[in-house]
Amino acid sequence: MLEILGRPQRACSGLTRRQLMQVGGAGLLGLSLPKLLQAEQQQSTFSGGRAKSVIFLFLFGGPSQLETFDLKPKAPSKIRGPFKPIACRTPGLMIGEHLPKSAAISDKFCVVRSMTHSYNDHSGAGHYIQTGHRWQVPIRGGFSATINDWPSMGSVVEYLSLREATAESRGLPNYVVLPNWLGALQEKGQYRRPGQYGGWLGRGYDPLNTNIQKRNLTDNPYWRDCTDEELTFEIQGLVSRQQLTIDRLNKRSSLLKQFDAELRELVDTERVEAFDHFKQRALDLVTSQRTQKALDVTRESAKTRDSYGRHLYGQSCLMARRLVEAGVRFVTVHYDCCDGYSWDSHRSSNHLKNNLIPTFDHAFSALVGDLEQRGLLDETLVVALGEMGRTPQANDNWGRGHWSTVFPAVLAGAGVRGGAYGGSDERAEYPIDSPTSPEDLAATIYQALGVDPHLRLPDRQGQPVQIVEDGMPLEIFG
16 A cells, blocks of 8 residues: 555555556656556456457447347337247247357357447447447547547557567467458448557557458458468468568568668657567568468368358358467457448348358357367357347338447357346347446456456556446356
8 A cells, every 4th residue: 555645545456547647746656657557557467367368259230139149029020020039058048040050059158138338330339349438439420440549459458468578478469350450341441440459559559450352342251152262361461471481571671670770760769669569560470380370271170161161250260269279369350241231231131141140150159169179268258249239120121220229249258157148128129137338348358358447558648547447347257
């Protein structure tokens, strides 16, 4: 305990923001505010967590709760939709008939049926779900990421991991996004959706993205089998593996060193160091045999690859398993909306039935089973959800509009108890039991990793801000 103004106050994890500023301003005991923040991060990082890694399956567009994990068979016909519940291993859980593989392992995951927030917009809600903070851009005020966004959970993990004593020896990135940055495959890739980046932490804490392109504008690789020639999982912004040689890498590295020397004389040192981290991670990825092996999905058996599905989503989920097995801490797999709709099912339920739900069911069930078989499920938290749900009232073709007031999230692994958490009303319209915010979800993920949700990081002005504000971890662990 420290005494400030004659009263005992908690140091590090117990100091309020105002008290931290007072301590930092006074230079108490020779500790500056940055040093106090650094001490707090070092004491709180990755200690005692249930999970070594997180696989975050982001279903962009907003899957319908009424067609997936929160069916309402007793609701009026205009609400309940065309799909029926299927028998599963969890009493009372209403899983849709097009999720048979997931229903068969429902005892291994928890459905949070009471996710809720008020940001009824794709980009803003996507930022909210991936960061635990509301987007500073108003609803319908923008589509793309900005440097003022909150850092994603993965970026926070990257930031904290690089401050560990073992950071230099890891030789792996701590945050990877598959198969592309979100928005890359939507139409012409004109929307770089917010939520996955380092934001005000800096570009050095952006994820390492892989890069897999469509065959043409109308192609949807999530809905078809992909060839091995397509599934290269090259690193975004780098030339292909076939073009990389040691000589070429050495020449590139030499040029970068010359560039860095000039840059350091012109730019703030802290920003240059962040760039150095980003550059070094990229070089580590392409020169490390360990990482090259992890990024080569063809090393898996045909049986394993088939179990996930040969479509882009299934193979990306398999790649996520390979990466956490290699030691990556946070992997996000995006299910992008190539056709501009996908999970944003305004038009009808046909794509849900024929493409979206089956590909998710295939990949998710295989991922959970594969992690368990390899002894990794107990140390890997799998989280699957979209940024919103769909309106209870459907149109004549069973298309549904945006509805962020209630929607489901599915969590598995790291000691998560099978079953259901929270609940919605009889129309799947509002939460009536244990309403769960994006802040609560973020607190749950951080706590599972052993990161204190009340941990503070310095923002662009150097002021301490909590990585989660007003969020409480869910009591879903055994």
